[in-house]
Amino acid sequence: MAAAEPIIKMAKIEKSFPGVKALQQVDFELAAGEIHGLMGENGAGKSTLIKVLTGVYKADSGQIFLDGRPIRIKSPEHAQKIGISTVYQEVNLCPNLSVAENIFIGREPIKNGRIDWKKIKNEAETVLDKFDLKIDVDRKLSFYSVAVQQMVAIARALIISAKVIILDEPTASLDTDETNKLFEVMRQLKSEGIAIIYITHFLNNVYEITDRITILRNGELIDTCLTESLPRIELISKMIGKDLEQIKEMENYSKNIGENNKVLLKAEGLASKGNIEAFDLELKEGEVLGLAGLLGAGRTEMVELLFGLNKADQGRIIIDGKEVKLNSPKDAVDYKIALCPENRKEAGLIGNLSVRENIILALQVTRGWFRKLSQARQLEIAQKYIDLINIKTPDTEQLVKNLSGGNQQKVVLARWLAINPDLLILDEPTKGIDIGTKADIQKLVLELASGEGMSVVFISSEIEEVTRISQRVVVLCDRAKIAELTGSEINQKEIMYRIAGGEA
Ligand SMILES: Nc1ncnc2c1ncn2[C@@H]1O[C@H](COP(=O)(O)OP(=O)(O)OP(=O)(O)O)[C@@H](O)[C@H]1O
Ligand SMILES: [Mg+2]
Structure with a gap:
């Protein structure tokens, strides 16, 4: 040929x-x-x-x-x-x-x-x-x-x-x-x-x-x-x-982090008609919870309720022991919940703003526009995340539209990391991300959880990735939670089996 x-x-x-x-x-x-x-x-x-x-x-x-x-x-x-x-x-x-x-x-x-x-x-x-x-x-x-x-x-x-x-x-x-x-x-x-x-x-x-x-x-x-x-x-x-040393390195991470930690968020009978059937969920501090399921299984719909993007018509959300109402993302952000969405465009990435401006955006919103971050502080934050997740850009002032697709994705992640959330929800964070960086992001997630006590909800279509970093895995199918797996149950075969409708 x-x-x-x-x-x-x-x-x-x-x-x-x-x-x-x-x-x-x-x-x-x-x-x-x-x-x-x-x-x-x-x-x-x-x-x-x-x-x-x-x-x-x-x-x-x-x-x-x-x-x-x-x-x-x-x-x-x-x-x-x-x-x-x-x-x-x-x-x-x-x-x-x-x-x-x-x-x-x-x-x-x-x-x-x-x-x-x-x-x-x-x-x-x-x-x-x-x-x-x-x-x-x-x-x-x-x-x-x-x-x-x-x-x-x-x-x-x-x-x-x-x-x-x-x-x-x-x-x-x-x-x-x-x-x-x-x-x-x-x-x-x-x-x-x-x-x-x-x-x-x-x-x-x-x-x-x-x-x-x-x-x-x-x-x-x-x-x-x-x-x-x-x-x-x-x-x-x-x-x-x-x-591939860095990928191998990952295997050494402990899977037991967060096991005895206190509960950060609890969902009881939470549901939204037509989007997701009633489910219970418990998230501990410093824990990575994976959501597995096919495209359209209801993973995104589930986390939208936890971020106030969609209103629950049933059930309760309890954070730090108190019932809360999340009517909008602003409410969620006030409770230190961040959601890094799947779609860059929906994510509100603004092509004509610089990498710096895009990264500090959510942080600035949480502070309110009257308490503007100084230029020096903005630069410091932007540079920190450019280095941390290896965003490929000539400098902090490059317009986001000029970055490659995968690097734009990383800017979205940086924006939400910058607000230093208690609960970080990542919807397909490694989609379109190359293999080396993928490992970096997975490693970062584990470090944030074990080191900083951040709770993470991790959605990925790649089951292998979910099993690698989660301490607990919720399996969804047809817009309902169908199983919750822990320990040795967290493997590719088991998840596929559950998705295919098998019983334990
Ligand atoms: N219009 C532009 N202005 C300035 N820099 C650009 C522009 N388009 C691309 N670049 C830069 O050129 C380099 C190559 O980008 P390109 O989009 O070709 O990468 P890619 O291999 O497609 O990556 P990905 O897998 O993330 O999509 C990157 O450093 C990117 O930031
Ligand atoms: Mg490309």
């Missing part, structure tokens, strides 16, 4: 941003009918390489060839015209338009001088059928989950593109079934001779679907390998440039 004339060739691509060399002399080749994985840590330059290829950014130097001929790609529209489409990391659609409109926006078929709605509807249904996605294409996109929205974005790219499809972390918010469906579609496209560039942080996915893998590190090309002849451990060490 590698021997054939590549459909795309990028040669000696350079791209710098103020203070950052995002790409240095990067070569990349893509063959027709191959699925090519692009791997690297957060900020390695993956998205930038794609944006150069699709005309979002102009390279400072270097050349791009399409079917052997040099080409200057002027804009994303131009890229689409010549058959290159992208599905970005963040779903980039119009939530207020219907599903069908989103798939066809900008390219509506015309019949007798009018938009052919019937055709739009039919074709939208046909392409979603490929995913086995039976949804009402007339409904507003915002009605559906992030996962479905992601599928719609992919469907849109499928309809537009003939030659090359780029998927920048499309599976980050998909569950296993949905990912499998996507893979089926990808294989089908591959057999039709379409070339696919696939970016993800999930190693299993990369090994399952790709033919070749290109690894970037700090903006440099490290290697391009055939997937089948690249052992995992080698891939990881190429990505992070060191061995």
Whole structure:
């Protein structure tokens, strides 16, 4: 495959941003009918390489060839015209338009001088059928989950593109079934001779679907390998440039922290109709409680009640022995509860503010705007968290929109750590985060719990991650708490078994 004339060739691509060399002399080749994985840590330059290829950014130097001929790609529209489409990391659609409109926006078929709605509807249904996605294409996109929205974005790219499809972390918010469906579609496209560039942080996915893998590190090309002849451990060490000691180190952490500590928060019969069925919960100081379950199992709905994002219509919440009412996030924050949400956009990350401003935001709100943090204090706090969780940015004043996706995620985490909460709720904190940093975040969570006595509620779709750091695991299914596991019950098999509906 590698021997054939590549459909795309990028040669000696350079791209710098103020203070950052995002790409240095990067070569990349893509063959027709191959699925090519692009791997690297957060900020390695993956998205930038794609944006150069699709005309979002102009390279400072270097050349791009399409079917052997040099080409200057002027804009994303131009890229689409010549058959290159992208599905970005963040779903980039119009939530207020219907599903069908989103798939066809900008390219509506015309019949007798009018938009052919019937055709739009039919074709939208046909392409979603490929995913086995039976949804009402007339409904507003915002009605559906992030996962479905992601599928719609992919469907849109499928309809537009003939030659090359780029998927920048499309599976980050998909569950296993949905990912499998996507893979089926990808294989089908591959057999039709379409070339696919696939970016993800999930190693299993990369090994399952790709033919070749290109690894970037700090903006440099490290290697391009055939997937089948690249052992995992080698891939990881190429990505992070060191061995996996830090991950092994984690195994040494005690799992018993918090066992005899006092109870911080108690939920009794808490419920919200249509969102989550009545559940009891007890959280001790210095304890990490994992929430496991499939996408849509009710994990997010559960923590929304604990953060006042949604009002319980039944049950009580008791903090430090006193019943409290959490009617809004402000109430929750007053009780020193923080929630770091799953979706960066919902998280209120403000792209046009600096890393510093974004990090101090929640802290400033809790103090009130009349007690403004001094500039010096702001800088100190921002720098502390940049160092602590290793946010890749040239300085504290960089605008957040200029950070890579994973590093934006870390800024959200920093914002909530900065208020020094008693209870920290993390909803998928490591989604889109590279493997080295993932281990760092897990380690940090354990340190905060055992060292500072912080209670942590940890949601992750990766069961392995939940079992690794939790002292207790609540399993959810179909919007209800179905089990609570401790000690040796906390293992992948047991959790899967419970989710599948098994009894003890
Ligand atoms: N518009 C921009 N302005 C300034 N710096 C930028 C801009 N876009 C990207 N960068 C910087 O370039 C580097 C590469 O970023 P890129 O988004 O390509 O990383 P990535 O490999 O896609 O990471 P992730 O896995 O987190 O998505 C980062 O240091 C990032 O902060
Ligand atoms: Mg990226």
